[in-house]
Amino acid sequence: MTGKPVLLITRKLRDVVQARAKQTYQVILNDDDHVFDADELIARCQNVDAVLPCHSEHFSADVIAALPKRLRIIANHSVGVDHVDLAAAKAAGIVVTNTPDVLSDATAEIAILCMLGAARRGAEGDAMIRAGKWDFWSPAFMVGRQVSGKQFGVLGMGRVGQVTADRARGFGMEIHYHNRTRLPEHLEKGAVFHDTVAGLFAVSDVLSLHCPATPDTRNIINAKTLALLPDRAILVNTARGGLVDEAALIDALQSGRLFAAGLDVFQVEPGGNPALAALPNVFLLPHIGSATEETRDAMGFRALDNLDAFFSGRAPQDRLV
Numbered sequence: 001m002t003g004k005p006v007l008l009i010t011r012k013l014r015d016v017v018q019a020r021a022k023q024t025y026q027v028i029l030n031d032d033d034h035v036f037d038a039d040e041l042i043a044r045c046q047n048v049d050a051v052l053p054c055h056s057e058h059f060s061a062d063v064i065a066a067l068p069k070r071l072r073i074i075a076n077h078s079v080g081v082d083h084v085d086l087a088a089a090k091a092a093g094i095v096v097t098n099t100p101d102v103l104s105d106a107t108a109e110i111a112i113l114c115m116l117g118a119a120r121r122g123a124e125g126d127a128m129i130r131a132g133k134w135d136f137w138s139p140a141f142m143v144g145r146q147v148s149g150k151q152f153g154v155l156g157m158g159r160v161g162q163v164t165a166d167r168a169r170g171f172g173m174e175i176h177y178h179n180r181t182r183l184p185e186h187l188e189k190g191a192v193f194h195d196t197v198a199g200l201f202a203v204s205d206v207l208s209l210h211c212p213a214t215p216d217t218r219n220i221i222n223a224k225t226l227a228l229l230p231d232r233a234i235l236v237n238t239a240r241g242g243l244v245d246e247a248a249l250i251d252a253l254q255s256g257r258l259f260a261a262g263l264d265v266f267q268v269e270p271g272g273n274p275a276l277a278a279l280p281n282v283f284l285l286p287h288i289g290s291a292t293e294e295t296r297d298a299m300g301f302r303a304l305d306n307l308d309a310f311f312s313g314r315a316p317q318d319r320l321v
């Protein structure tokens with residue numbers, strides 16, 4: 001290859017990240033930061049050597065089949081890669097990378113915010129004051145659930161799950177988890193391992209989701225599994241909306257079986273679910289788990305590190321296929 005490789009950056013990244021990218025690559029930006037549909041994504045990828053997408057760009061098998069031979073790497077600006085058909089990329093000889101580790105702290109903070117917002121009725125209180133409807137106070141008013149002393153269940157004890165568990169420990173919670181494989185003792189830090197999902201759910205006063213969205217985990221939260229949770233449990237989802245059957249969640253929240261939910265991710269994004277948003281016992285955020293200045297910079301740099309390694313003939317540290 002002569003000259004700088006051509007890199008398509010699909011969404012607006014932080015200035016420092018874009019500036020660094022321009023030092024090494026001939027960068028094509030998306031100036032108005034709109035989401036590319038499949039046709040536009042294919043069209044924009046035609047004359048590039050690499051693409052740096054977010055989870056908002058869907059590299060389905062059909063999209064990947066329409067990519068040019070020239071495009072050799074998809075360096076994601078995300079840890080989750082459910083928006084990329086990895087098998088199709090592998091078959092097409094396209095390298096795929098992600099950005100693990102660097103977003104664990106930021107996402108764990110949002111998980112704790114979701115837990116506390118749900119447990120202490122944050123959305124309800126905020127809405128009441130903003131609407132000018134706070135006209136009463138009593139010791140019996142807006143009483144929520146305390147999290148200290150309760151059991152915090154982690155579904156998916158990867159990097160984000162582990163940091164979130166550490167934060168929950170700080171709130172005096174007892175940690176339980178289910179994972180495909182049990183963690184070594186030094187990472188488990190006293191957390192109780194459950195070898196089944198049902199075993200974990202049965203003890204989780206707060207259940208926090210940290211597993212990837214795969215065909216196996218789709219709607220893992222459904223009417224049946226919600227019924228396994230202790231009475232008046234709290235659900236926290238900062239992973240992927242596809243993990244939750246939202247209709248079943250709404251039923252459980254309306255019936256009072258679940259005390260509350262704290263959600264940063266939804267089946268439909270952007271937008272979320274208006275029926276969920278209509279419930280007072282749901283604390284909602286618009287998929288901002290990793291949205292801090294520090295983490296956005298680190299994610300951008302990590303994606304560029306992967307690209308730099310690839311184009312200098314080294315193995316990208318976060319290569320998935």
Ligand code: 8YV
Pocket residue numbers: 053054055056077078079080081103287288289290
């Ligand atoms: C981002 C995410 O919001 O990393 C992920 O999997 O969902 C988030 O960190 C997004 O992909 C940023 O590009």
